[in-house]
Amino acid sequence: MLDNTLILPSRRALLSATGKTLSAAAVALVIGSKIKTASAADASQDVQILNAAIALEHEGIAAYQIAATSGLLQPAVVDIGVTFQGHHKGHRDILVKAVKTLGGTPAEEKSLGEYAKDLKASTLKNQTDVLQLALGLERGAANAYLGLIPALGPDFHQVAAQMAGDEAFHAAILANALGEPIPKNAMMFG
Amino acid sequence: MRCNLYIMLCASAILVSNSVAAKDATTSLVLVSTQMISNGDSASPDAVSESAIIEGEKLYKRRCGGCHSLDSNRIGPRHRGVYGRKAGTVPDYKYSKALRNLDAVWRDDTLEKWLANPTAYVKGTSMGFRLPKAAERHAIIQYLKSLSAHPRTSSHSE
Numbered sequence: 437m438l439d440n441t442l443i444l445p446s447r448r449a450l451l452s453a454t455g456k457t458l459s460a461a462a463v464a465l466v467i468g469s470k471i472k473t474a475s476a477a478d479a480s481q482d483v484q485i486l487n488a489a490i491a492l493e494h495e496g497i498a499a500y501q502i503a504a505t506s507g508l509l510q511p512a513v514v515d516i517g518v519t520f521q522g523h524h525k526g527h528r529d530i531l532v533k534a535v536k537t538l539g540g541t542p543a544e545e546k547s548l549g550e551y552a553k554d555l556k557a558s559t560l561k562n563q564t565d566v567l568q569l570a571l572g573l574e575r576g577a578a579n580a581y582l583g584l585i586p587a588l589g590p591d592f593h594q595v596a597a598q599m600a601g602d603e604a605f606h607a608a609i610l611a612n613a614l615g616e617p618i619p620k621n622a623m624m625f626g
Numbered sequence: 627m628r629c630n631l632y633i634m635l636c637a638s639a640i641l642v643s644n645s646v647a648a649k650d651a652t653t654s655l656v657l658v659s660t661q662m663i664s665n666g667d668s669a670s671p672d673a674v675s676e677s678a679i680i681e682g683e684k685l686y687k688r689r690c691g692g693c694h695s696l697d698s699n700r701i702g703p704r705h706r707g708v709y710g711r712k713a714g715t716v717p718d719y720k721y722s723k724a725l726r727n728l729d730a731v732w733r734d735d736t737l738e739k740w741l742a743n744p745t746a747y748v749k750g751t752s753m754g755f756r757l758p759k760a761a762e763r764h765a766i767i768q769y770l771k772s773l774s775a776h777p778r779t780s781s782h783s784e
Binding site for chain 1: 688692724743
């Protein structure tokens with residue numbers, strides 16, 4: 437089980453706050469020892485963005501599933517991919533919990549076939565193709581998390597940054613496996 | 627000793643700052659040059675050089691590719707033909723209510739506002755990603771515009 441310290445307002449509290457009886461227009465968000473407030477509108481906006489992140493993680497999980505079962509990867513590479521997939525499942529679980537706690541409905545995953553079509557999996561011919569696809573998705577995910585942090589409520593900044601860090605780690609491993617040179621300039625993401 | 631260390635830190639900060647500024651300035655310069663060239667007699671006012679479009683394509687992949695593709699609906703809707711399209715109208719993509727209700731056509735001005743701060747432009751959208759650098763927004767918009775004006779096959783798989 438994930439050891440995540442993100443603690444959010446009770447679903448009941450938020451649902452009642454978002455109703456017609458909302459008078460204070462604020463609910464308490466408790467993260468660790470810090471107490472902050474967020475309006476129902478802010479929470480609703482966060483749900484929208486967090487759900488997009490869930491969709492991103494669903495796609496990542498599916499991509500590694502497609503890769504692992506493609507028959508194109510060496511066993512050691514499959515092991516790495518499955519480990520990365522586990523990280524994405526961890527992200528998904530954290531995000532789903534956050535959305536539910538905010539009173540939202542988590543984004544659902546598509547079928548594996550739909551993801552395969554969206555990602556043009558039929559064009560993958562060898563291990564390098566698969567690694568390049570994974571690298572593009574991981575780089576994109578790192579940038580996506582970094583780019584959405586300012587739009588999220590402050591209580592989610594840290595967790596989004598942590599996820600960006602994980603994606604960047606994956607990207608670095610994949611780039612190394614593909615023999616890409618180390619970037620010369622700083623600020624590689626974002 | 628402490629004073630020297632302080633001076634070194636300040637100098638480093640200035641170097642970093644200048645480096646970032648120079649990088650931005652270079653990008654802006656390329657784009658401005660491109661626009662100046664495009665305003666020549668032989669080109670239409672909206673023409674953009676191929677190099678600027680290639681730069682926009684690279685940025686598109688890096689900045690937008692985590693969630694978008696040209697021809698597939700993924701986390702976000704597909705983008706081929708987005709320039710000039712009414713917002714929220716890709717038929718088989720499930721938009722947020724906010725986007726469905728947006729009365730806008732994606733052109734330079736609307737895309738500029740959208741990419742700079744989507745949740746400020748359309749409250750309730752599921753796109754939180756912001757693109758803070760104006761030069762990058764401009765390059766990506768020109769790339770998307772080029773795909774609408776002259777549909778072309780990407781040199782890389784999407």
